[in-house]
Amino acid sequence: MxxxxxxxxxxxxxxxxxSVTHVPLSDALGLILAEEVIARENIPPFANSAMDGFALRSQDSKPQQNQPPHLRVTGGVAAGYIAHHAIEPGTAMRIMTGAPVPPGADTVIQVELTRHGGPNGDWVEILQEVKPGNNIRPVGEDMRSGQTILTTGTELGPWEIGVLATLGWATVPVVxxxxxxxxxxxxxxxxxxxxxxxxxxxxxxxxxxxxxxxxxxxxxxxxxxxxxxxxxxxxxxxxxxxxxxxxxxxxxxxxxxxxxxxxxxxxxxxxxxxxxxxxxxxxxxxxxxxxxxxxxxxxxxxxxxxxxxxxxxxxxxxQGQHNLLKPQIEVTLANDIPDRAMRRHYVRAAVEWHAGHFVARTTGNQGSNIMTSLLHTNAFVIVPEGGIVTHAGDTLTALMLDWPEVNSWDTLDLQQKTQQEE
Amino acid sequence: MxxxxxxxxxxxxxxxxxSVTHVPLSDALGLILAEEVIARENIPPFANSAMDGFALRSQDSKPQQNQPPHLRVTGGVAAGYIAHHAIEPGTAMRIMTGAPVPPGADTVIQVELTRHGGPNGDWVEILQEVKPGNNIRPVGEDMRSGQTILTTGTELGPWEIGVLATLGWATVPVVxxxxxxxxxxxxxxxxxxxxxxxxxxxxxxxxxxxxxxxxxxxxxxxxxxxxxxxxxxxxxxxxxxxxxxxxxxxxxxxxxxxxxxxxxxxxxxxxxxxxxxxxxxxxxxxxxxxxxxxxxxxxxxxxxxxxxxxxxxxxxxxQGQHNLLKPQIEVTLANDIPDRAMRRHYVRAAVEWHAGHFVARTTGNQGSNIMTSLLHTNAFVIVPEGGIVTHAGDTLTALMLDWPEVNSWDTLDLQQKTQQEE
CATH class of the missing domain: 3.40.980.10 (MoaB/Mog-like domain)
Incomplete structure (x- = not known):
């Protein structure tokens, strides 16, 4: 046999x-990427603010004679828009989270570290000195143009789909x-x-x-x-x-x-x-x-x-998956497995993590016509070939059916060869 | 906060x-059963053969003067059909796996333990004595009429759907x-x-x-x-x-x-x-x-x-699920987590079972704008509140994102109360 x-x-x-096909990004969940995804631009595409606050030159945040510097606010920049003018010495601009940092500014101070006022919000006092780059997310911090972001064979879950959307892949090559x-x-x-x-x-x-x-x-x-x-x-x-x-x-x-x-x-x-x-x-x-x-x-x-x-x-x-096989782990039996089989026996069991061990409890009558033995099963406990009798407390291997596949079939090939050599 | x-x-x-609705069984995968499923009949509905072989009376399998008994074969019964006549003393019927056991027979012998022949397959020799009930699956062995088979709140996976099909539930009440x-x-x-x-x-x-x-x-x-x-x-x-x-x-x-x-x-x-x-x-x-x-x-x-x-x-x-929360397990860090956060930090990590431990490797820059930190993540390592510094080798708790939900929110309620009491 x-x-x-x-x-x-x-x-x-x-x-x-x-074969490979192209599907709209919305239809790609669970499919396997058939091409490398290389970023064609930097993400973020522009330096932007990580906070709501004020964009300024860091040197303008230094206290003057122990007084907080008082800067003129020349405007504001919201997420999605760009500043109409540059930051000049002695000035600042209101800036929102995600908005591009205006030219001339090299830092952002969060609003909580300022006092600000004036009839049109036209001044701000900087209550703490800030270094260059503070609260600024640099161009390409997440992905750099030319960088390989996803490799061929990647399974597309929600997060990979988010990455593809960020990079503008409205359709995706998949198996x-x-x-x-x-x-x-x-x-x-x-x-x-x-x-x-x-x-x-x-x-x-x-x-x-x-x-x-x-x-x-x-x-x-x-x-x-x-x-x-x-x-x-x-x-x-x-x-x-x-x-x-x-x-x-x-x-x-x-x-x-x-x-x-x-x-x-x-x-x-x-x-x-x-x-x-x-x-x-x-x-x-x-x-x-x-x-x-x-x-x-x-x-x-x-x-x-x-x-x-x-x-x-x-x-x-x-479907182009690389990981084909469910993981196998060691489990402790919670009950005897009374029937001894000469053939390898895949015993239906419920495996739970309990007090530092995975514990397997078998699901009743294991006859091949007993469908109810499948209920509450999340693993197959593997009783090896040869009519081995197993008891509560024994350690056996279980195939975890509700964990994601982890092993390629190269592993199987290797297992197979090892078994043959033994 | x-x-x-x-x-x-x-x-x-x-x-x-x-609300509860009724869907065709084919559309029920992943939904939650909204009613108890009680068997309205026995499964199997009739005693049937577990093997291809011959149905006979067990007493007719006893050797006669050390010779295997020689029985007359009066016909055959295939799966899906019923015998036209009963087994009389000294006779047998050919029977297929799943076929109803003919009246008068109390046992089935598998074909490999017989010799059989004759121009129309009209005799069989029984090479081994068999007990009553041998190779017979009794009525109701799997499910008994009136028995509760699935409870309200059960998630319908492939096997639950198989059970519902067996019981004739062509449409299913689900949330x-x-x-x-x-x-x-x-x-x-x-x-x-x-x-x-x-x-x-x-x-x-x-x-x-x-x-x-x-x-x-x-x-x-x-x-x-x-x-x-x-x-x-x-x-x-x-x-x-x-x-x-x-x-x-x-x-x-x-x-x-x-x-x-x-x-x-x-x-x-x-x-x-x-x-x-x-x-x-x-x-x-x-x-x-x-x-x-x-x-x-x-x-x-x-x-x-x-x-x-x-x-x-x-x-x-x-959607009516009872298990709402992903399991938390102890993991060993494979690398330092350099940034110390006062707030609780959900650090993206890849957790693998390695040499008897779950080992967590974090996925690079953990900035909230770094989408690539989500790639290869299958768990969140939880760094507790309070600016704790963690190092490779430390044990922390991880939320296993690719394992099925195990905990009800009652558990959470309990955790919450315990935390408040501490």
Missing amino acids: MSVEEALLNMLSNITPL RRARVAILGTGDEIVDIDQPLQPGKIRNSNSYLLEAAVRQAGAEAYRLGVARDTVASLREKFAEASQYDLILTSGGVSVGDFDLVKDIMAEQGNISFWRINMRPGKPVAFGDISETPLIGLPGNPVSSAVTFELFARPVIRKL | MSVEEALLNMLSNITPL RRARVAILGTGDEIVDIDQPLQPGKIRNSNSYLLEAAVRQAGAEAYRLGVARDTVASLREKFAEASQYDLILTSGGVSVGDFDLVKDIMAEQGNISFWRINMRPGKPVAFGDISETPLIGLPGNPVSSAVTFELFARPVIRKL
Whole structure:
């Protein structure tokens, strides 16, 4: 049987990021930058005031015979405007936060350190000597023209979008968002608003996977459920091949009698694997008319777990992400894990930081048909291969599902090689 | 000056969750369940096979004179169908994973533990004795009719959506998604696709906040930038009051000369606070025609930081979330933090798990106009009030921005009370 790492490496090495497109900045959240962003101007573009106060020459702030200097106020400059004239010796100008420093001034004193008055606010007394550059934000303090600000491959979050707006990038070159087709299989599946006839179950996987695809930042398209007939399967697979990735659920058990595998093989190149894990041993991978396909198992829990382990990293690689894998941390078990599995076991658990440790509590019956074991789960505790018995207090590794991805698949490659050498 | 906790408590205690609506299950991702979900049927609804194999009576699996029992195969049952007849003594039926167990059978043996043959697959030899219930998933093993499966206030992720689909909830009662108006202010602001005239800067805050609102799970509406005129401000505030929450940026410095505060006061009830923090001291909070308003500072970094601290929890409370606050953990500083601030300082930092510790490296110049200090930031390291000098190796608290919210504001209330008692 294949290891999880072998399967994942095999998939990822067959996935190429999607094409580059240009989107309005407002549509770029979560996408991956496809070009370097180099500043084409200085930010701030002009020296400006960090405070509301008075712009002056620093030498005019020196006390005269222990008296605060008395300066003539020649006007004011608000944010968004420029001064009409320069600061001459013995004069000052009122200045607002963000307003350009007028020519001739080399410092700004905040309003609280002055006395000011006159019928038209025409004088100011400087109550404290100030050095050149005081309260002035210099040109290019944040970004310098020609400087590389964001590198190719950066994920665009709110703050990167703020930086792009500052630099005037109204449209942004990004790897386009993946369009993912979701296809259920099996005559036992009815849609969620249908009454249950004997022997039938509702289509939970398509809805679960649709939400999981969206949570991974891609567009999800539910294509419905293929009937177990050649015609229905051919039609659905032809439709699905128009997307960037196909996720199927069900029909990939190696011992199955169903037609799904035959039609997959007919329409594309599909390998069926047994992966050394539970839940979710049987997984298919390949392509239909060059569109990659991942065949997830039909059991809802297996489908959910294999989505996280395989489909989510694949979607991220399609979308140009570099960090593909969830972080793994050491956790202390809060309870025994009674069932011993020969295959590696991804046990659903709630991990919390408690008294200096991450503590993992498993979420009840871990059967692959027990959907409620997914509720309150934020991590998979990994019980290694070989039928290891684990107890409360043991230290194990957990995959943190609600933390951001941190590792590139280069790391995985390395892990894989290390494991092989051991 | 008000503490961050006082300000946040004041805001949150004035926010009421939005109304309940019913959405199609496909649109429910990230929303909060507004009713208890009680199973109206058993899941699975019928006892079914966990394997591909043969259904039989367990007593018929006992070896006869050390020979494997030889049973007549009377048919097969696939997933989605029901058996046409019962299992009689001395007979078996082929059964697929997920198919209902035929009447009369009390066990299933997996196909690998049998020999089978005959012109029409009409016999099977049972190579291993099996107990009653083997490979059978009992009725209601996952969920029992009448059982509470999801409680009011649950956030609907992919797995909760899978559970709802299983139970046939085609539409779901949820707290509706917040519609958030974003309003820039200031004559210095030009839109991102405009050329920069002297004294002008680009509208980065509106784009940054739009993305931040979406990342918080709400709908964002950029209303543009109000000019510093009474007419423009009145018009924009009237428009903004049609939404569920108004976020403004700029115009809330207490020393400012601008009109924003006057018009806010005219159109609603707004308090202006100085909060004992940097960046982002000045913040406004109140309502315009009963729509809550948060006035964020105009500096992009201040705006970004105060969004995370105040606006994000407010949006979450509007949307019915219980967990409103990001987790705080202890981190070890990788570098000195040179500037000593009397106010509490939220220092932008990249926190990584390294050799058994969370290590925080700050992101350069921490000026409130330095947007690049936000890049690579995933946490705010909190330097407490009072001008404390911190060095590499020191232990401080960090707010983990890319971890899910864990704490209710009851916790905050408690923290606040504890602080007051100290």
